[in-house]
Amino acid sequence: MSLVDYAAAARKRVPRLPGISWQPGLWLAWAVIVLAAFAAFAPGLLTHYSPIEGIAGAQRLAPQSGHWLGTDQLGRDVYTRIIYGASHSLSAALAAVTMGLVAGTGLGVIAGAFAGRVESLLMRFVDVLLSIPSLLLSLTVIILLGFGTVNAAIAVGVASIASFARLARGEVVRIRHTDYVEAAFGSGGTFLAVLWRHILPNSLTAVLAFATLQFGQAILALSTLSFLGYGTPPPVPEWGLLIAEGRNYLSTAWWLTTFPGIVVIAVVLATNRISQQFSGGRI
Incomplete structure (x- = not known):
C-alpha cells in the first residue's frame, strides 16, 4: 500500500471508542500489545528469575514446569529473558518511531507549507x-555511530524519516488547498x-496512523x-x-530461537492489525 493510499484510508476512519464492534483479531492484537507493554514496565511481577545470571546445572533445559520456555546455554530462563527483553525492544522501537515521526513530519510540513x-x-x-x-541505510548509520541499543534506535529512526x-x-499540500483553509x-488569518490551527491538526491523523504501522x-x-x-550487545536480553x-543450538535446543521468534512475530502482527484499524482496514 502506497503512502497516498494509506493517508486516504486513515482520513476515512478515525477510531472511536463508543460502539466498537466485536472483532476477535483486533482485541487479540490489543491484548498482545498490552501484555508486552506490561512486561516492559513491570517485568519483576511476571518472573522471579534473573535475566542475566544463569542457574548452575540448568543449561539448555527443555520447557518444563520450573522453566516454561526452557533455559539457554548458560542456564538462564528463556521466559525471563523474553519478559525483560520487552523493555529493551519496545523502548528502542518507540524511540526510533518518535525520531522518525518528529524529524520526518517536520521536514514534510516545511516542504508542504513553503512551496518552491x-x-x-x-x-x-x-x-x-x-x-x-x-x-x-540503518546499517550505514549504525556503523558510523557505533554499535549499541541507542545507536540502533537512531539508525532505524533515520531510515524512517523519509517515509514520514x-x-x-x-x-499538508492537500489540506492547504481546502476551502476552509x-x-x-x-x-x-496569518x-x-x-x-498551527488548521493545517497541522488535520494533517496529523494519517501521520499518526502510519506511526502505528x-x-x-x-x-x-x-x-x-x-x-x-x-544492535544491543550481550548479555542484554533483547x-x-x-x-x-x-x-x-537449533538441532539440540529449538526453544532458544522458536519462542523469541514467536514473540517478535506476534507483536509485529499485532501492531499491523491495530494499524489496519486506524487506517480503515485498507493495508
Whole structure:
C-alpha cells in the first residue's frame, strides 16, 4: 500500500471508542500489545528469575514446569529473558518511531507549507533517502555511530524519516488547498496561525496512523540489527539477540530461537492489525 493510499484510508476512519464492534483479531492484537507493554514496565511481577545470571546445572533445559520456555546455554530462563527483553525492544522501537515521526513530519510540513525552492530541495533529499533500502541505510548509520541499543534506535529512526516526510508533505499540500483553509486566510488569518490551527491538526491523523504501522516495523528492524550483531550487545536480553544466541543450538535446543521468534512475530502482527484499524482496514 502506497503512502497516498494509506493517508486516504486513515482520513476515512478515525477510531472511536463508543460502539466498537466485536472483532476477535483486533482485541487479540490489543491484548498482545498490552501484555508486552506490561512486561516492559513491570517485568519483576511476571518472573522471579534473573535475566542475566544463569542457574548452575540448568543449561539448555527443555520447557518444563520450573522453566516454561526452557533455559539457554548458560542456564538462564528463556521466559525471563523474553519478559525483560520487552523493555529493551519496545523502548528502542518507540524511540526510533518518535525520531522518525518528529524529524520526518517536520521536514514534510516545511516542504508542504513553503512551496518552491525550499520544497524542491527538501523533497530531493527525501527522494535520496527513499532510494536507499532501509536496512542498508540503518546499517550505514549504525556503523558510523557505533554499535549499541541507542545507536540502533537512531539508525532505524533515520531510515524512517523519509517515509514520514513524504506522507506529511502530501497531507499538508492537500489540506492547504481546502476551502476552509482558504476561508481562514481570507478572514485575515496569518500564515503561522492557519498552519498551527488548521493545517497541522488535520494533517496529523494519517501521520499518526502510519506511526502505528512503523512501530511494528521498527521492532522487526531492531531485531534484525541485533541478530546481525549490530544492535544491543550481550548479555542484554533483547529479542533479536536472543534469536541470534540460540541459532547455534537449533538441532539440540529449538526453544532458544522458536519462542523469541514467536514473540517478535506476534507483536509485529499485532501492531499491523491495530494499524489496519486506524487506517480503515485498507493495508
